[in-house]
Amino acid sequence: MRGAGARLSIEAPLVTYPDHALAEVSLQWGEEGEEVVEIGWEVAPRKYGEEGPHLLVHRFLHGRACGDECALQPWSARLRAGMPLGAWTGAELAVGWLLWEGRAWAWADGEWLGYFDLSTSGPTPGRAMVAQWFGEVFFLQPPPRVSMGNGRAPQDPRAATISTVCDVPEEAAGCVVRSTRFPRVTRPESYRIDIAGPGALRYGGPGESDDPGLRPRPPPSSASGETPPATGR
DSSP: OOEEEEEEEOOOOOOOTTOEEEEEEEEEESTTSOEEEEEEEEEOHHHHSSSSOEEEEEEEETTEEEOGGGOOEEOOSSOOTTOBOGGGTTSEEEEEEEEETTEEEEEETTEEEEEEEOGGGSSOOSSOSEEEEEEEEEOSSSSOOOOBTTSOOTTSTTSEEEEEEEEEOTTOSSOEEOSOOOOOOSOTTTOEEEEEETTEEEEEBOOOOSSOSOOOOOOOOGGGTOOOOOOOO
């Protein structure tokens, strides 16, 4: 494929430093699939200095996160990588990628956002091997207590959504919605997905509770004769 896209509901889950939550569309190519571009929304207080959603645009180069040296070359006069999306919360944002003439072009809200120049990292790709559409959380201390999406379970009609999931075939002029994808959940005890029709899904959840669900045995009652003797220790 030459590209991929989707409509992401913009959410503002409760996330504390240094954790993050996001949803994105990504493309991968290269012999080991180590070349990756990502676009979506992200709540990351450590990165942005506040707890609202921001426009995520990122690149992995040779399997490693690439920062300022791989900055997106801006194109849009209205939108920019990293911009706050708080005003979009609860609405949908169309985002995606297109590989074209040695560049990975990002689009958002119906216009070209900018591009990554791929000519400096080796042979320029004409197509991608893999496209992915997903929600993600990062946490340091297990179990995960970070809300994915908007924190609602996908069975809830108000849960976060990824819709119009599509890819751009090599010979096609547009992004094609297909009836079959390959859904995958990496931690089903904490987060789930629910297919909501062709090219659409709800996803997320609140994570795991601080309460492990264990209850101690009731203390012994003196009336039942189970009171342990005092030992002074």
